Amino acid sequence: MHVACLGWLAWAAVLPAAQAQGQRVERQVASYDIPAGPLADALNRFAQQAQVAIVMDAASLKGLQSPGLKGSYTVEEGFSGLLKGSGHAAARTPAGYVLRPQAAPAAGGDAPLPEVRVTADAQSEISGGGYVARRAVTATKTDTPLLEVPQSVSVITAQEVEDKGATTLTDILAQTPGVTVNPYGFDSRAPDWVALRGFDSWYTGSYRDGLIQTVGVTFLGVQTELYGLERIEVLRGPSSVMFGKGDAGGVVNRVSKLPSADAPREINVQLGSFDRRQVAADVGGKLDEDGKLLWRVVGLDLDTGTQERYPNGERMTRKRQYFAPSLRWQISPRTSLVLQAESLRDDASDDVQFITGANGLPTSVKEGDPSYSRIKTDTDAFGYQLEHRFDGGWTLRQKARYAYRSMDKHHIQSSLDTDGVTLLRQARHDRETVNDLAVDTSLAGEVGLGPSRHRLLFGVDYNHSRASWWRNTGAAPSLDMNNPVYGVLIPEPQTPAGNIRLTTTQLGVYAQDQMAFGEAWRLTLGGRYDKVKSDNDDRLNVTRSTQQDEAFSGRIGINYLLGGGWSPYISHSESFLPNVGADVAGRAFTPSRARQDEVGIKYMPADGSVSFSAALFDLIKTAVVSYDPDTFEARQIGRVRSRGLELEAKAALTRRLRMIASFTALDIKVQDSADPSEIGKTPMLTPQRSAALWFDYAADAWLPGLSLGGGARHVGKNWDDAANTGSQPSYTLVDAAIRYETGPWKFALNASNLFDRRYYAGHGYGSWYRGAERSVLLTARYGF
Template sequence: MPVTLRNTRLRLHPVALALALASWAGSGHAQTGAAPQAAVRVYNIPAGPLAEALNRFAQAAGLSIAVDAGRLAGLRSPGLSGSHSPASGFAELLRGSGYEAARTEVGYVLRPAGPAPTPAATAAPAAAPAAPAIEPALPVVRARVQALRASSEGSASYTVPITSAATGLSLGLRDTPQSVTVLTRQRLDDQGVLDLGQALAQTPGVSTNQGDTERADYSARGFEINNFLIDGVPVRFSESWGYGIAGLDMALFDRVEVVRGAAGLLTGSGAPAAAVNLLRKHADSKTLAGELSLGLGSWGLRRAEADVSTPLSADGRWRARLVATHQEQESYTRMYSRKKTALYGVVDVDLSPGTRLSLGLDWRQTAPRGVVWGGTPMWFSDGTPIPVDRGETTTADWTFWDNGMQSAFAQLEQRLAGGWKLKASATRIKGNVDAVLFYVSGAPDRLTGLGLEPGPNRYKGTSSSDTLDLQASGPFSAWGRRHELMLGANLAREQSRNSGHDSLTKPAVPTGPYPQWDGRYPRPDFSASPSWTMLREDRLAAAYAATRLSLSDSLKAVLGTRLSSQKVRREESGVVYQDHHKAILTPYAGLVQDLGEQVSAYLSHTAIFQPQTERDWQARTLTPIRGNSQELGLKGEFLDGELNASLALFRIQQDNLAQPDPRGNIPGAQPAEQAFVEALGARTQGVEAEISGQLAPQWQASLGLAHFKASDASGQAINTQMPRTQLKLFTSYRLGGALQGLTLGGGLNWQSRFYAGATHPLGQQVEVEQQAYALLNLMARYEINRHWQASLHIDNALDKTYQTGLFSSAIRKWGEPRSLNFSASYRF
């Protein structure tokens, strides 16, 4: 969708930028007469066909260039590495080609190298016949906006110019009336992020609560995150059974976009936490290119990764990309180990200049051994604390929790007349779980270590998710102004079957002493037929729309709504439960007011409607959550769009929010299931601030601060297992001179105290807590030459001892000690 980008006139010194949040509104009107400066950025574009190299440079730099691609056939570029302005970048890419880039009023044009043109020729548009020195060319376009698909690969940046994650409209971060964080490919690599769980742990405002080795809850603004999308299309899986969406390998994805706050417009569930959108890698290279890497690290980490793109036709219209990873590692947790394999393949076809078809498959399998199910106990039976041991475990040496996921997708993108675009997608995802687990409960005797109650069990599960999504978007004119519109429809079905197989050994064999536990426990036989079965089917149909109305040159309104219907059928051991929610209307409204060339103020309102799966003491499904979310803030776009900043105030009001019932589990439920009660008048309010992008040509950084308060109608704090305040910082700097090629970086993640209510072994209700703590992470990367590079990541460099999760059942899990990961990669 065409977007007019603002000219940046105000220049702020990078060091002072972190102190400028409070004075944005005033600074937006200052020094408007200053001339814009050419942005210097760090690029990493491999050698290859000249047309492709120019396109990647234009996307990364946010520039327009008009070329006649036919005249560049057979020409190659030496590539581009290091810090460059637009002029020096074009010069290097075009070196030896016989062409040069000339700047015009509307962008750049390509012409034969020679004497400088006359001023009149320089000022002429790309297609102007009065400029004979300029090559006949295609219409000038902004590659990053007009391209059917944009990628963050090769940009060397921590930010992106455009996102559609919040509303489905292609908007700049400054034009989006919600808080959005983007983890680009460069930032994922710099922070050594290998899976989605690690990516979320580095996202400002997102906290992790992990109780065992395979499952974790992620939350934002005081509520659990349960909205996930891939390429903008919602995917639905229950993480409680360990299907492992948090284990998705980041090697398959270009970037992660996190929209904080309610996002029911696109997801169908107006949960007020956040929506996480993963953007797949695609086959964009018209020449053979790729990267091979090997990694070694703490606790025997071994990782291999291959990412290869190749043309399938001589003209490059048919292209393929294959990504494969394999990882094995033991753990600081005794007896635990895990193997992971992921494969991803995609074929992208340019059916015409404005039509692209993508067909893809991915497969992932994870095989953990020695898993901890449900955490480890906190106290001895006399009430004294069990000493800290980060390697403690309650597993048996025969346990496993295998899980896998396979998906297939097809996506068609079509440019239409008048700047409109059509996108249709179909996705099928299948998951499987097979787990033999060992759970313990109670508190051991301090002298003998005996007394834990064993609970071996076997679980099996399968799930499938089918989604069809259709979107059309483009500009329209009304009331003398130009606006934008997006229309969409979505059909989805999720089915799952989960079953439990009880131990045939009755009564169970007593456990050995703890914490001296060595994992030796006789493996029982499990029932061949299920002891209980849970079937679930969800069907969802929705239509949605969003528009960006230009009320004036400086004021824009973003309006949207989603009309959906959801039918849920659940069967447990022959008993059927059904819920049907019809004509659910989820409105969205936002205003964005420019305060100057670089700063905007915004406000937004979103309705919340979220069906719940939790049940009360009588095994009745809780009423859907209803409420609303408001957000008010400032956003800034600095240094020619290389740096984005935001400051947001938010308030969330909800009714019927599930909270644990202090009476415990639902009577007679199989498997055991915590009962919940509905909290009325739940209210959360807080503040978030974030800066992300380029502070200087060789300096990238991300800084995020988040704080919230959450309580029910009586003022009682809720969701206390989530830290109220977080600070997350990461920065990297590419050195020059004699140290050219060396990049150094580091980050600090700090979070405040969190706690949970628990029953003490002596019977009283107490609070268990994790005090505030900070983790320091370091990285270094050295580019040996254009092909080879080596990286080192040190996580928790100060070896801080901390807990990642606390629960009412008086169990805990310790966080990872200091770890070192080294990798070497070869690019071609």
């Protein structure tokens, strides 16, 4: 909590002096050499070199070119030169610049300024030094300012990812309020293991471009290549009104890089700790003279070791190849089509935990073998985003994606013999596949009814997935804990031990009305009806069960726009989550339900330099399946309550200094369960406090192009068991960065856990989970 408070105090102390300093910077003359090219790209380069913030709608600048800038200019002279002939001008505000279209003279007087809007598939309006997003589409599936969304939403921009040197989705989400990542510590496989407000989002909270990504039956989850994303949007709290079946915590929506006239073009190379080697490229452009066809290709090749070694010194490794081409076709002024594809190949060592000794303490022994323990995951996805604008302002949108994911996993399961030194082992070979089709079609438009305005949304979405899992088992040589020998032959397992196919079909119909009453009041109403069919086919034991569930979910929220960028709100939202299976009496499980009440306030002034939000929530999940500890019978009587406070701030404090801060206080308790020992307790491996603080300073007063960054992450204690009899202490990690930009080149040196603090992220289920050690990353980028 102290870390977060320091951020608020620093913000309040620095801002007044910053405004005076910014005025001096704007009057200074500096030399610039910015090549001609896309206008948005030129403006971004100039703003970075001049150390000023600028708010602009990138979508409105598509196709516009800048003549470039070479010579010595003040800030205002530089903007004027770059914008010459574009029909736009940069207006100065107390905290930066805002790009506005210029009025064009017309017969009979001056023409009014055209309205600037961002379409639903466009990038969020980004300002505040590249950290502050002013709009997002995940919460409402419409183009809505975040100030008017009556629910907690965080947006992580590509600039934030780059500045912090994050390499995985969990790296960057760990610094977001209400989010817990990697409960089982460092994982060489880099899965997207995320919990929101204390609820696991592994199975139902993973989305890509607004469409669900279905996971497998056991180990086949979602892996995200962070370099392929434009931004990440985190919607916290029950969200079934927009997304159908899902757990109580919310969703994480990954937004892909797509073609645009101002998309950056770059090649970068990374070298880092544990023999990390990576090369990546993000390129694109126009296929025709008038820019109706735009293309983009994102690619990456990674070969790295990890922090973990076997006792014989052999390091665990991971390899990844990523390829994502896309094409945007502006069929007509009213119709656009985006075609997308993605291919991911991931090959990693698969020994996650170190063995716990007979004394209950962790050892340096791995239960598997470097020649056997391996997990290979493949993903191939194809999809499109279609948009057509009708007369009268109505817009039809359809998104669709088919994905095929597969996993081949060789691993070892072990148990300690009674002698306390012999590890008895079993070899396992798991194979898993998922075929996943998701389609979302919506119609949106605005109507006026008397003094009120209504933004209406009607939609239907469909998801069909088929997950299959096979397991074979076999004998494996035992391992002497005092003298472990690796590299021995482990025969391929031949005995069938599992064969399950789970088929799920969901069809949902939803409607939403975002009402505006005058300039201040906003009322959001939404409702949805879903039907879900689940078919569980156990082909090994020749049993089959089918469930059909239906549910209605709603949301209501009120915002009041106070003026000056402040907006308090209150909301109620709901979700449902189907449960496959039956209790001891043979009754099929019904869906778990969740409901949340949330109050909060958001602050985002018009200049876009600051974003602040605070939220208090009370979230209850009912009809949770729990198990009797003596008979192992399943009973659907569980109830979990999660309450908490979340704070988040992102700001350009001065022309040179930017800040990101977050704080979470979580009070989550099991209120009812078939296991009496956990009633009234906090779920294990769930920290109740977390905070993060990051400052980024442009140090060009010492050396033009130099920037420095640094911050801290704090994670509170978490419990080792359901009865809360033991816990792991809190820990705080420090991160740092130094960057240098000259011409088309950018160099960055990032260090996470700078002081190499050794800690355990958790202890549970008989294992100790080590935290991430210090990691240093050197990146060189060339833009063209």
